Amino acid sequence: MSFLKSEQLPDDPNRLPPARRRRARRLLTPLNADERADFASRIALRAWPSFDFFLFSLIAGAILSLGLLLDQAALLLLGAVLGPLMAPLIGVALGTVLGSISYFLRNLLAFAIGSLLVFALGWAAGMASRYLAPFWQPSDLTLAYQNAQLSWANFLALALGAILTTVAMVQRERASALPSVLLVYELYLPLTIAGFGLSSGASHLWPDGLVIYLIHLAWGTLLGALTLAILGFRPLTLFGYTLGAALTMLGVVLLIGLSGAGAVVGGQVALPTPIPTATYTITPTLTPTSTPLPPTATSSPTLTLTPSLTPTETPTITPTPLYALVRTRGGTGALLRDLPGGVIIGSYFDGTLMVVLPGSMDVEGVVWVRVRAPDGKEGWIVQSLLATATPAPNW
Numbered sequence: 288m289s290f291l292k293s294e295q296l297p298d299d300p301n302r303l304p305p306a307r308r309r310r311a312r313r314l315l316t317p318l319n320a321d322e323r324a325d326f327a328s329r330i331a332l333r334a335w336p337s338f339d340f341f342l343f344s345l346i347a348g349a350i351l352s353l354g355l356l357l358d359q360a361a362l363l364l365l366g367a368v369l370g371p372l373m374a375p376l377i378g379v380a381l382g383t384v385l386g387s388i389s390y391f392l393r394n395l396l397a398f399a400i401g402s403l404l405v406f407a408l409g410w411a412a413g414m415a416s417r418y419l420a421p422f423w424q425p426s427d428l429t430l431a432y433q434n435a436q437l438s439w440a441n442f443l444a445l446a447l448g449a450i451l452t453t454v455a456m457v458q459r460e461r462a463s464a465l466p467s468v469l470l471v472y473e474l475y476l477p478l479t480i481a482g483f484g485l486s487s488g489a490s491h492l493w494p495d496g497l498v499i500y501l502i503h504l505a506w507g508t509l510l511g512a513l514t515l516a517i518l519g520f521r522p523l524t525l526f527g528y529t530l531g532a533a534l535t536m537l538g539v540v541l542l543i544g545l546s547g548a549g550a551v552v553g554g555q556v557a558l559p560t561p562i563p564t565a566t567y568t569i570t571p572t573l574t575p576t577s578t579p580l581p582p583t584a585t586s587s588p589t590l591t592l593t594p595s596l597t598p599t600e601t602p603t604i605t606p607t608p609l610y611a612l613v614r615t616r617g618g619t620g621a622l623l624r625d626l627p628g629g630v631i632i633g634s635y636f637d638g639t640l641m642v643v644l645p646g647s648m649d650v651e652g653v654v655w656v657r658v659r660a661p662d663g664k665e666g667w668i669v670q671s672l673l674a675t676a677t678p679a680p681n682w
Contacts, residue, residue, distance in 0.1 A: 327381075327520070331390060333456055334378030336397040341404065343371035347471055348405035351479040352412035358426030363476060370471030372464045375401070376449075376504075377456050380511030384520045402500075405475045409482025416487050420628055428489060429619035432634060435480050435495045437502075445473040445503050449510040457518050473503050489622070489631045609643040611658070611673035621672040623664060627655035633664050641673060 347370035354362030375398035382391025434441070448469025455466055477499040484492020613621045613635050623633035627650045635641075641658040644665065648655045654670040 330457060334374045334381055336375045340371040341401055344401035344404050347475055348408035348479060351476055352408045355431050355483055356412055358430055360430060367468045367472035373467045373470040376507055377453050377511050379508050380515055383512045384515045402478055406478050406482040409479035410486045413483040413486030417630060427619055427622055431480050431492055434476055435492050441473055444469045445507055446510055449507045450514050453511045453514040490634050611641045611643050611675045613637050613639040614674040615672050621668055623660055623666040623668055625666050627667045632666050633660055
């Protein structure tokens with residue numbers, strides 16, 4: 288097939304306006320306009336979620352939930368490794384830089400469905416922990432509490448995962464799933480923790496985990512969009528610039544919350560609970576002493592000593608309350624339950640001062656004691672997780 292000399296090829300780089308030609312030269316992707324369009328289409332096709340994304344989201348959510356129940360780091364890592372390629376997240380970033388609102392919303396909806404499946408599995412695991420409590424002693428949820436707090440280390444892992452996954456999807460026909468493991472861990476794990484905390488009633492897991500998930504989602508999308516911009520993709524419409532600016536502002540606001548200012552910190556959401564310090568005061572005790580009375584002389588020739596009774600003060604003995612500090616191996620903290628092995632009603636870090644109340648119970652070889660926490664909650668805690676601040680018999 289031959290073209291007339293007067294016929295102009297569509298998007299011919301030699302006939303583009305000067306501004307578009309300069310922009311094409313700055314692209315790291317193919318310079319020809321047709322090639323760029325075809326290249327963007329292929330990237331969009333790779334980022335489109337498939338059935339495998341939802342299937343492996345279910346698998347990852349199930350393993351992450353089991354890891355939280357058993358408090359096993361190996362299971363959490365396995366859940367992240369078996370998680371899906373987080374292509375829809377890169378698709379959301381691609382829709383941002385290309386300015387395609389329909390493509391942006393479709394990828395966002397697909398990612399929301401996968402996230403909802405993970406959240407539902409975490410919720411089911413939390414319900415299971417409540418119903419199994421009378422028959423099986425659950426773990427102390429140490430890993431859940433550690434990952435339900437804002438951490439710069441987790442943010443760094445999220446940034447590496449978003450950048451490397453984006454680069455891998457752009458430069459390779461078949462993207463490597465290895466960098467995506469970091470995204471699965473930093474996005475799906477907090478979401479699983481949020482669902483677990485909502486149904487189990489464990490404090491500081493809901494809504495803390497959900498807040499961390501939203502922060503990581505916003506920054507993952509923003510970093511993916513910035514990486515695509517560096518690789519040569521630029522917003523082609525006003526929507527692309529507007530959405531990119533909105534994501535940037537959202538990321539900055541959430542970063543302020545991460546740094547320790549704003550409503551997130553003011554409400555103590557996703558932040559460690561302040562640990563009260565024990566203050567020991569010395570109370571002086573009154574020791575009664577007997578003072579002898581001097582003899583009195585009488586006018587009679589015979590001197591007789593008349594004994595007089597001096598009332599003595601009898602001190603009232605007030606029982607000293609027994610205090611104990613939460614002290615666990617490895618500094619994992621302890622859980623407060625309404626009954627021995629019952630529902631979790633609070634969680635406290637090492638160093639928290641507890642008032643030990645009368646009453647203890649031995650359940651299957653585990654001694655439980657009744658305590659009152661600094662926030663006024665009363666419940667039961669394993670005796671081996673406490674260290675007395677005052678001497679106590681048989682402790």
